[in-house]
Amino acid sequence: MNVLFIHPNFPAQFLYLSMYFAQELGHNVLYLTNNTNNNSINKVQLGIYKRDEWPFKDGEPQPKIKLFDEAVMDGVAVARALIELRDTHKYKPDVIVAHTGWGSTLFTKDVFPDVPLVGYFEWYYKAKGSDVAFWKDETTSPGEAMRIRMLNSHHLVNLVHTDVRFTPTMWQRNQFPEEFRDTIEVVHEGVDVEFCSPDHNAKMVVPKKELDLSNVDQIITYVSRGFEPYRGFPEFMDAIRIVLKERPNVHVVIIGQDQVCYGAKHRTGKGYKVVEEEKGGYDKERVHFLGHAARDVYQQVLRASTVHVYLTRPFVLSWSMLEAMSFECALVASATPPVEEVVTDNVNGLLVSFREPKHIASRIMELLDNKELRMRLGKAARELMVQKYNRRDLTKKQADLIYKALNLPLSKIKE
Numbered sequence: 400m401n402v403l404f405i406h407p408n409f410p411a412q413f414l415y416l417s418m419y420f421a422q423e424l425g426h427n428v429l430y431l432t433n434n435t436n437n438n439s440i441n442k443v444q445l446g447i448y449k450r451d452e453w454p455f456k457d458g459e460p461q462p463k464i465k466l467f468d469e470a471v472m473d474g475v476a477v478a479r480a481l482i483e484l485r486d487t488h489k490y491k492p493d494v495i496v497a498h499t500g501w502g503s504t505l506f507t508k509d510v511f512p513d514v515p516l517v518g519y520f521e522w523y524y525k526a527k528g529s530d531v532a533f534w535k536d537e538t539t540s541p542g543e544a545m546r547i548r549m550l551n552s553h554h555l556v557n558l559v560h561t562d563v564r565f566t567p568t569m570w571q572r573n574q575f576p577e578e579f580r581d582t583i584e585v586v587h588e589g590v591d592v593e594f595c596s597p598d599h600n601a602k603m604v605v606p607k608k609e610l611d612l613s614n615v616d617q618i619i620t621y622v623s624r625g626f627e628p629y630r631g632f633p634e635f636m637d638a639i640r641i642v643l644k645e646r647p648n649v650h651v652v653i654i655g656q657d658q659v660c661y662g663a664k665h666r667t668g669k670g671y672k673v674v675e676e677e678k679g680g681y682d683k684e685r686v687h688f689l690g691h692a693a694r695d696v697y698q699q700v701l702r703a704s705t706v707h708v709y710l711t712r713p714f715v716l717s718w719s720m721l722e723a724m725s726f727e728c729a730l731v732a733s734a735t736p737p738v739e740e741v742v743t744d745n746v747n748g749l750l751v752s753f754r755e756p757k758h759i760a761s762r763i764m765e766l767l768d769n770k771e772l773r774m775r776l777g778k779a780a781r782e783l784m785v786q787k788y789n790r791r792d793l794t795k796k797q798a799d800l801i802y803k804a805l806n807l808p809l810s811k812i813k814e
Contacts, residue, residue: 400426402801403492405477405503407433410440412498412519412567412588415794417443420801429492431480433473448480463549470502470553478506485510494801499557508560515804518561520583522715523574524550530629530661530714533735534754558582563804565797568716570737586797589790590718590725594698597727597781601702603652608689608696612650612703617767619651620704620728622697622719625660626671630717631710631733636675637756638708642763643681649767651686652700661714701726705773706766710753711735721788724748724780729766729773731759747779 402420404413409432421428421442431446439445450472484490492514497504499518507516526532526544539547558564558579565584566572572583603612612618619639623630639651657670665674672688692700701707707728709720716737723730724741730748732738742748749762766773 400494401490401492402426402428403495404428404430405432405495405497405507406430407473407498407501407503409435409438409445410443412521413496414440415588415591415790416496416797419794419798424798429484429490431477433476446480446484448476450476463546464552466550467502467552470505473502474505474553477503478510481507481510494805496801499554499561502553504557504561505553515562516560517563517565517801517804518557520554520557520564520566520571520575522571523554523576524548525574529574530712533713563800565800568737568740570713570740571715584800586800587721587788587793588797589793590721590784590788592725592785592789594694595701595722595725595784597777598702601699603650603700603703605689605696605699607693608687610652610687610689612652612687615648615650617646617649617705618703619649619763619767620700620707620723621651621653621655622701622707622709622723623655623717625658626655626675627659627662628671629661629712629714631712631753632671633675634754634756634759635708635710636678636681638759638763639686640681641757641760642767643685645760645764646767649685652704653686653688654690654692654697654700656691698726701728704728706731706763708759708763709733709738710751710759711737712753713737716741721784725784725788727777727781729777730780731762731766741783742780746776747783748776 404417406413409430410417417428417430418440420426428443429446430443431448433448433450435445492511494515494517495507495511496517497507497519498521500521504516504518524547526539526547531547532539564582565586567587569585572580572585575583603610603615603618619642621635623632626632642649657672665671689696701723707723708731709717709723710733711717713735714737720732721741724747730742731751732742732748733753734750735753742750744750749766751762752758
């Protein structure tokens, strides 16, 4: 069977699923992407689609439709690649599995109208009640509300023509229009609980980053792809200012890059890390920024964590939080809907007010002072990941969605 995955980045959310179909089921797997990120997967063949250059040489389109323009460009590039695969290489997939968020799937049905399309739906934008304006004192201007409405243009097209739809969490599913919600399955991609496993004797020694904190007993960790308000980076920095003053022997280890992945850049144009460093007010000798970290470094850091902090606006839930739970980290996390779907206060983590650094700091120190509490919460967090978020179990559930699209029972899939 020919299984075609499409995602502008590789391997992204389809890492485990593409491995499963290629390596365990032995199917012919092609992954069409715009950026391999220098990654490869055994038995998964890579194809590259190339987007045209931005056509607006003398300016940009009307801001309210810029994202739709970009989505159409991505969709056209994918369609062009599919036509070449069909006409030149005589390739036809039996099923297409694709992330719908960038527009990659807009025209797949125009090239392969009879091929089932399984769509991964990650996010639907709202002007209120979500990431943009969730709290009561937040407002959205009419102009911004109109722009946000148009951000969903390609999502609506995809909702109409996909055969099977899924998303990783109930929170994300509930962002979509009510008339579509019951058609969207909730299946997370899961956590590699074997790799993300605890080591109670681990020390914070990371030779690749020239970091040796083996003599430090208490270490606060924080992980985010970008340092930005969406992931509570300013609030985290304000919280550790308090903790570092109260706890002179505590160190902080931060993984991530000074970039904005979601939301707006700082009004000065500077990175948020630079802004916080210029603000000062903390002992920089005890705050260690490691930048981007390879998986082995990431594992070393989280295994040696005393308290791990994860903050997010009401947005998509990061893999890093679930993986920290699988590492058996004692977790302090924001009391926001995507987090509360997984974390129960005082059961498998401590929940905090996202916008109150003093509260964040107090709960961090509560865990620093109570080893028994740390162990209890960490153990419960790990148990939840093993029982409900094990990628081996969830990959099979995602595979069931593909069987559903093919109208095949599981017993027939290898035939």
